[in-house]
Amino acid sequence: NAGVMQNPRHLVxxxxxxxxxxxxxxxxxxHVYWYRQLPEEGLKFMVYLxxxxxxxxxxxxxxxxxxxxxxxxxxxxxxxxVVRGDSAAYFCASSLQGVPEKLFFxxxxxxxxx
Amino acid sequence: AQxxxxxxxxxxxxxxxxxxxxxxxxxxxxxxxxxxxQYPNQGLQLLLKYTSAAxxxxxxxxxxxxxxxxxxxxxxTKPSAHMSDAAEYFCAVTPARNNNDMRFGAGTRLTVKP
Numbered sequence: 469n470a471g472v473m474q475n476p477r478h479l480v481x482x483x484x485x486x487x488x489x490x491x492x493x494x495x496x497x498x499h500v501y502w503y504r505q506l507p508e509e510g511l512k513f514m515v516y517l518x519x520x521x522x523x524x525x526x527x528x529x530x531x532x533x534x535x536x537x538x539x540x541x542x543x544x545x546x547x548x549x550v551v552r553g554d555s556a557a558y559f560c561a562s563s564l565q566g567v568p569e570k571l572f573f574x575x576x577x578x579x580x581x582x
Numbered sequence: 583a584q585x586x587x588x589x590x591x592x593x594x595x596x597x598x599x600x601x602x603x604x605x606x607x608x609x610x611x612x613x614x615x616x617x618x619x620q621y622p623n624q625g626l627q628l629l630l631k632y633t634s635a636a637x638x639x640x641x642x643x644x645x646x647x648x649x650x651x652x653x654x655x656x657x658x659t660k661p662s663a664h665m666s667d668a669a670e671y672f673c674a675v676t677p678a679r680n681n682n683d684m685r686f687g688a689g690t691r692l693t694v695k696p
Contacts, residue, residue, distance in 0.1 A: 472625060503686075508591070510672060510686035511626075526683070559625065571684075573618075573625030 471495070473542075474560050474574035481550050482582050489545040489577045493562030500543040501571065502535060505557040517543060550581045584609045584675045586656075588687035596695045601645075601660040603690050605673035608654065615656040616674040616684075617647055626672060632656060643667070668694045 471494035481487050493500050498519045503511040513527040517537035528535065532550075537543040547554055557578050561571040589604040607613055614633050618626040630641025637649040643666075647658045656673060673687040 474625075508688060510586075510588075510674075510688045512686070513683055524683075561626075571626075571628070573627070575623060575625045 472560060472562050472572050472574035474558075474577050476577060477575065478578045478580070480580045480582065483551055484549050487547040487550050487554070487579055487581075489547075489558050489560075489579070490542045491545070491560030491562075491574060492542040493560075494564075494572050497562035497564050497572070499563045499565070500537050501561045501563075502543075502545050503559045503561065505559060505576075507556075511559060514545075547579075550579075552581045555579055555581045584613060584677050584683070584685050586615075586673045586675045586685060586687040588671075588673050588690050590690055591688065592691045592693065594693040594695060595663045597665055598662050601658070601663045601667065601692065603658040603671050603673075603692065605647075605656045605658065605687060606654050607656060607673075607675045609675060609677060611677045613675045613677060615647075615649060616676075617641065617645070617656075617658050618672045618674060618686075620670040620672065620689075622669070629658070629671070663692075663694045665694050665696065668692055 473492040475490050500517045502514040505511045515528045515535045516524040532548045534546045557576045559576045560574045563570045585608045587606045616631045617629040619629050620626045630639045632639050632649045640646045645660045670689045670691050672689050676684040
């Protein structure tokens, strides 16, 4: 859905660098979800945030990954010290009410780690 | 735990032919089931959803899906394929309406031949 904006569309990083993925939800949406899609696999839930709060991060790797959704500005998914296994498509979705059936997805960020 | 399996990572049909994309689910509790479509270079869009009401669910663009508990299936169909239906289709399941643990299938890429 064109309303959820993700940037960059493609991101190339070398091993050990940091990756920052941005997601601006649809206007008026205060719930943001991040998913990761590995090649030949479905989308896997990573984290669910509301403004300034992490609600559920059960799908997030314990190390190197973090997410935030500040009061102002986009949601950020941050991956420190990237490794080749982090190469994937990362999708952001937003909703108005925090109900999964009413998710609107962005076009994703394709992260490639060299 | 909930999961979905999409049978066939690639399906090819001729324009005007029946489209059948298969999805089987596994759930320990009554599931909510979804089909999403992803067009090239776009985010996922909700096609249709089953949330314990009618077992035959109609969605956008002429697609429909039938929930069959006895077969644990939620196959997606369309009577007559159109070229514009070429896309990637994802089946998803969540165990409760506001559960953030939506599980996606690996996706099925639909090709429509003229």
